[in-house]
Amino acid sequence: MISLKNIYKYYDSKFQRTFVLKDIDLEISEGEFVTIMGPSGAGKSTLLNIIGMLDEPSEGEYYFLDQPAHKLNEKKKVEFHRNFVGFIFQAFHLIDEMTVYENIETPLIYKGVKSKERQGLVADMLDRFNMVAKKDLFPAQLSGGQQQLVGIARAIVGKPKLLLADEPTGNLHSDQGKQIMELLSQLNSEGITIIQVTHNEEFAKYSRRIIRLTDGLISSDNISN
Amino acid sequence: MIRNFLKTSVRFLMRNKTYSLLNFLCLSFGLTCAIIAALYILNIFSYDKFHKNYDRLYQVEAIVTFFNGDRFLKEPLSASLVGDLNANVPELEAITRVVPGGLNFINGDRSFTEQGIYADDNFLNIFSFPMASGGNSNEISELNTIVISERMALKLFETTDCIGKTAVIKDNEKQEAYKITGVIRNVPSQSLLQFDFIIPLSKFLAGNPLANETGASSCHYWALVSENSDITKINNKIRDLIKNQETTLNQELFLFPLREKILYNYAGGRRVWDGMQYVVIFGCIAFAILLIACFNFINLAVAMNIKRYREAGIKKVAGASRSAIIFQYLTETFVITAISLLFSIILVRLLIPLVNSQFNAGISFTIADFRVVLILAAIMISTGILSGLLPALYLSSSNPLSVLKGEIVKSHSYSFFRQSLIVFQFVIPVVLIIFMMIIKTQDNYMRDYDMGFQNDKLIVIGNTRNLEAHEGSLKTDLLSIPGIEAVSFTNCIPARGTTVSNEVTWTGKDASEKLHFWCINTDYQYNTAINLNITDGRYFSYSFPSDSASFLINDIAAGVFEYDEPLGKTISVDGKEGTIIGVFKDFHSVDLAGPFAPTIISLSPASRNNILIRFSSGTYSSLKDKIRDVYIRYEPEMSFAPTLYKDLPSYSNLDMSSDLAGTACFIALLLACLGLSGLASFSASSRTKEIGIRKTNGATTLSVIKLLGIGYTRWLIISFIIALPIAFLLGRIFLMRFYFHSPLPLWVFVAGVCITYTIALLSVSVQSWRAASRNPVEALRYE
Ligand SMILES: Nc1ncnc2c1ncn2[C@@H]1O[C@H](COP(=O)(O)OP(=O)(O)O)[C@@H](O)[C@H]1O
Numbered sequence A: 001m002i003s004l005k006n007i008y009k010y011y012d013s014k015f016q017r018t019f020v021l022k023d024i025d026l027e028i029s030e031g032e033f034v035t036i037m038g039p040s041g042a043g044k045s046t047l048l049n050i051i052g053m054l055d056e057p058s059e060g061e062y063y064f065l066d067q068p069a070h071k072l073n074e075k076k077k078v079e080f081h082r083n084f085v086g087f088i089f090q091a092f093h094l095i096d097e098m099t100v101y102e103n104i105e106t107p108l109i110y111k112g113v114k115s116k117e118r119q120g121l122v123a124d125m126l127d128r129f130n131m132v133a134k135k136d137l138f139p140a141q142l143s144g145g146q147q148q149l150v151g152i153a154r155a156i157v158g159k160p161k162l163l164l165a166d167e168p169t170g171n172l173h174s175d176q177g178k179q180i181m182e183l184l185s186q187l188n189s190e191g192i193t194i195i196q197v198t199h200n201e202e203f204a205k206y207s208r209r210i211i212r213l214t215d216g217l218i219s220s221d222n223i224s225n
Numbered sequence B: 001m002i003r004n005f006l007k008t009s010v011r012f013l014m015r016n017k018t019y020s021l022l023n024f025l026c027l028s029f030g031l032t033c034a035i036i037a038a039l040y041i042l043n044i045f046s047y048d049k050f051h052k053n054y055d056r057l058y059q060v061e062a063i064v065t066f067f068n069g070d071r072f073l074k075e076p077l078s079a080s081l082v083g084d085l086n087a088n089v090p091e092l093e094a095i096t097r098v099v100p101g102g103l104n105f106i107n108g109d110r111s112f113t114e115q116g117i118y119a120d121d122n123f124l125n126i127f128s129f130p131m132a133s134g135g136n137s138n139e140i141s142e143l144n145t146i147v148i149s150e151r152m153a154l155k156l157f158e159t160t161d162c163i164g165k166t167a168v169i170k171d172n173e174k175q176e177a178y179k180i181t182g183v184i185r186n187v188p189s190q191s192l193l194q195f196d197f198i199i200p201l202s203k204f205l206a207g208n209p210l211a212n213e214t215g216a217s218s219c220h221y222w223a224l225v226s227e228n229s230d231i232t233k234i235n236n237k238i239r240d241l242i243k244n245q246e247t248t249l250n251q252e253l254f255l256f257p258l259r260e261k262i263l264y265n266y267a268g269g270r271r272v273w274d275g276m277q278y279v280v281i282f283g284c285i286a287f288a289i290l291l292i293a294c295f296n297f298i299n300l301a302v303a304m305n306i307k308r309y310r311e312a313g314i315k316k317v318a319g320a321s322r323s324a325i326i327f328q329y330l331t332e333t334f335v336i337t338a339i340s341l342l343f344s345i346i347l348v349r350l351l352i353p354l355v356n357s358q359f360n361a362g363i364s365f366t367i368a369d370f371r372v373v374l375i376l377a378a379i380m381i382s383t384g385i386l387s388g389l390l391p392a393l394y395l396s397s398s399n400p401l402s403v404l405k406g407e408i409v410k411s412h413s414y415s416f417f418r419q420s421l422i423v424f425q426f427v428i429p430v431v432l433i434i435f436m437m438i439i440k441t442q443d444n445y446m447r448d449y450d451m452g453f454q455n456d457k458l459i460v461i462g463n464t465r466n467l468e469a470h471e472g473s474l475k476t477d478l479l480s481i482p483g484i485e486a487v488s489f490t491n492c493i494p495a496r497g498t499t500v501s502n503e504v505t506w507t508g509k510d511a512s513e514k515l516h517f518w519c520i521n522t523d524y525q526y527n528t529a530i531n532l533n534i535t536d537g538r539y540f541s542y543s544f545p546s547d548s549a550s551f552l553i554n555d556i557a558a559g560v561f562e563y564d565e566p567l568g569k570t571i572s573v574d575g576k577e578g579t580i581i582g583v584f585k586d587f588h589s590v591d592l593a594g595p596f597a598p599t600i601i602s603l604s605p606a607s608r609n610n611i612l613i614r615f616s617s618g619t620y621s622s623l624k625d626k627i628r629d630v631y632i633r634y635e636p637e638m639s640f641a642p643t644l645y646k647d648l649p650s651y652s653n654l655d656m657s658s659d660l661a662g663t664a665c666f667i668a669l670l671l672a673c674l675g676l677s678g679l680a681s682f683s684a685s686s687r688t689k690e691i692g693i694r695k696t697n698g699a700t701t702l703s704v705i706k707l708l709g710i711g712y713t714r715w716l717i718i719s720f721i722i723a724l725p726i727a728f729l730l731g732r733i734f735l736m737r738f739y740f741h742s743p744l745p746l747w748v749f750v751a752g753v754c755i756t757y758t759i760a761l762l763s764v765s766v767q768s769w770r771a772a773s774r775n776p777v778e779a780l781r782y783e
C-alpha cells in the first residue's frame, strides 16, 4: 500500500544542508500496524508527515496504492486527505469553537457526505466511544483522554484506509494511553492500516512491526509475531 | 455546510466580543455613509426622469460675454425669439416658453402666495406632468384660465375636484378671476421645474408687452429636439442667432440638456460642476470612509486570524481545500456585513432627516425601490469581498505542517500590506481636516471681508409688493425702533448679486459697442446702511432735488467711460439720463469669486427685492421680533424671516462643502482610530509577556506605553508625509477658484497633523495603558 523509495528530506540553510531523512526505503502493506520509534529529532514526525502527504520529500519516490504520490497536485492531495487518511496528534488539535459532535463531523462535511448520512456516521462514532452524553460539549470541557478519543473519532469517521498517529498518547496518563492503544489495535483488527509514533516501549508492543529511526536512518525494522 | 460554518463563526465572534464589536461598528458606519451617499447620488440622477421626452428636452440659454472677459449664463430671453427659432431651426420639434412667478390667490378672506409658471399651451405636451383631471391639451390656451396642482386645489377649495371653479388672483388692489380648466398631479420633488399652477403665457404677454422686445429677459425657453438630431449642429445654427442684435450684444445661444441642468452650471463661461460637485464629493468621501472601514476589518481580521490560523490548518488535514476555507471565511464576512448592513439601514433611516436638513439633500429611503435594493446589494457584496478576501487568502494559506509542529505563527504575515493600510487610513482624515479648515478659512475670509460696513449689525429681509407700496410708512415705523439707523430698499445685498444692464451710454461711446454694467437700484439710505467708500463727490441726498435722476459709479465704470473727472458728467442707464454725483470704489456687489466689475448706483425703484436694516445698538435677537411686528402690519402673510447678514448662506455655498468635509473627517478619523485602537489592543495583548518581563525589570507603565506607541508613530508620520502635499494641492486648487481669496493658511497643516496625531496616539495609548498597567506577575502567569 505504501512504498517509499530512496526518500531524502533535508533543509538548506546558508552554509549547510541538514539531513532529516536519509535514503529511506520502506514498504508497508494494507492492514499492518506499524510503530516508528526513535530519539527526539530523529525524523519520525517528518516521515509520518511525508506518508500523510502533509510534507514533501526532498528527493525520492513515494507510491500510495501504486499511485506516484510525489507527483500529485494540490487537488489530488486534498482528495487523498479526504478519502484515504486520518490523523491523530499528540496535541489533539481539536477545533475549540466546535462541539464534540461538530469536530467529528468536520471531515464528513469536506468529503461532501449528505447531512442524513453524516448524522448516522457521527452517531455511530459517539456510540462506539461512549460519548453520546458529551456530544454538545466543547473540547475545553473534556479531559485529555476524552479529547484524544474525539480526535480518533474524527480521524476514522471518514473510514480511511490509513491512520497516522503521531505520539497519540504523549499527553496522556498511562491509563488513558492504554485505552487509546487498545482502541487502535481494535481498529487495526477491523482492517485499517495504522502507523504510529511513540516513545513508549509498552505501547509499541501493540503493533507487530517496529521501525527504529536514528538520525534519519532506519536502524532496525522488526516484525514480530 | 454553510450552516455548520456559520455556527463556528458565530461562536468565534461571540468569544471575541471586542473584536467583533469593533468590526461591526466600523462596518456599520462605513456602510451608513456609503448608503447615504448612494441615495444622494441616486436622488440627483433621478431628477426629471419621469418626463417621457427626458432625453430630448433642452433649454435654450445664452452665454453673455462681458467686456472684461467675464462670461455669464443667461436663462431668460425675449419672448419674440420663438419666431426666429422656429424659422431657423426645424430640428426643434416644439418650443415652449416658461415664465416663473409667484402670485397671490384669495378665497374669501383667506389669501395664499403660490409659486407657478406662465407657459405656452404646448407645455403639458412637451413635459410629462400628468393631469389628475381635465383633458390634456388646450387647458391653458384661453387667456384667463389656469391649471393648478392637487396640493393647491386642496388648499384653495379643500377638494381636488374643482374643474370649472374660479381662482381669484389679487395683484395689489386689482382682482382677477381665472377659470380652472385642469388639475395636475403634484410636481414631484425630483423635478427641476417646480410650480403649483400654470397660466397661459399669452396672459403674461398681454400684461407685459415689453417682454416681446429684442433683448428682453422674459421667458425661459424649453425645446423638444426631434429624434436623432445632431445637437452640435443645432448649437452651431443657433449660436449667432441673436449675437449681433444691438440689445443682446455678445449673447451666444446654446442648448442646455435637461438631464444636465441639475448637474452642471456655467461660471465664467465654462461648464462647471453644480450638482455634480456634490455627487463627486459625496461619492469620494463615502467611498473613502467605506475603504477605511474595510481596511479596519482587514487589519483586525488578519491580526485576529492568527488565532484561527491553527483552525484552518486542522481543517486542511481533515480534508478542506483552500477554496473551501476561503469560501467559509467569506461567508463569515458576509454575515458580519449583512448584520452591519441591517444596523446601518436603521442608522440611515434615523440620519436621513438630519442629512436632508443639513445638506439640503432631499433624499428618501424605501426598500420598495428596486434600485435601492440593488444599491444595498452591490454595497454589501463589494464590502464583503473587499474586507473578507485578504483575510480569507491569509487563512487559506495556512500550512498545516507548521500548525501541527506548533510553530508560532508569525504576525508579520502581510505586515507591510497591513501597515500600508494604516497609512492610507490616516491619510484620508488628515487631508479632510486640513481641507475643511481651508474651506472654513476662505468662508470666514469672505464673511469678514472688509466691505466697508460692520456686517454683524446688518439685517436682511425680503421685500414684497405690499411693502413696496408702503415704503415710506414702513421705513418710518422701522426707524422708530430704538437702535435702528437705516432702512434701505435695494436689489443688491452686498456680495450677493445684483442686476445687470447693457443699456448704458455715455459721451464718447462707440455706438456699436454695448457693454454690461452691474446696476444697483436703491434709495437714499443705502449708504447709511452699508457705508460705501466714496472717493469723490457724495451719496444721494434729499437736499438736492435733482438727485432723483443722478448716478454714482465706481472707479471701474469711470475707467470704462474714460472720464478723468466723472463728477457732473452725464450718462444714461436704461434710457434714463442723469449726472454722476459720486464715485465709489472697492465695493463687491456680486461676489468675491471674480474681479470688480463696472457698477452704477441709481434711485430706480425696479426689482428692489430686499430690505437692508442697519442697527447701531441692541442685538439682533432683541430687534428681530420688533422688526417682525412692523413687517406683519404691512404684509400679514409673513413670507420672509429677517436674517442677519452674517448668517446669510454664503454665496459660494461653502457652508455645505465645509460641513460635508467636517462630518466626513470626523467619521473618517473616528473609524481610523477605532481600527488603530483595535489593532493596538491586539498587539498589546499579544505582547503581554514581553510587557510583563519589561516591567519586572523595572520599566514604568509610561515607558511601556511609549514603547508601544513608537511603532505607530512611524506609520502616522508616513501618512502625514503623504497627506500634506495632497491637502496642499487640493487647498490651492480650491482657493484659486476665488478671485479674492485668503492666502493658503499654513497653520492648518500644522493643526491638522497635530489633531490627527494626538487623537490617534490617544486611542492607541488607552489600549496600551490597559496592557502596560497590568500587574506584571499576573501578566506572566497568564502566559
Ligand atoms: N523547517 C525546518 N527547518 C530545519 N530543520 C527542521 C525543520 N523542520 C524540522 N527540522 C528538523 O528536522 C529534524 C526532525 O524533526 P522531527 O521529524 O520532528 O523529529 P522527531 O519527530 O523524530 O522528534 C529535527 O532535528 C528538526 O530540527
Ligand SMILES: [Mg+2]
Pocket (backbone or CB within 6 Å): A044, A045, A046
Ligand atoms: Mg515528532
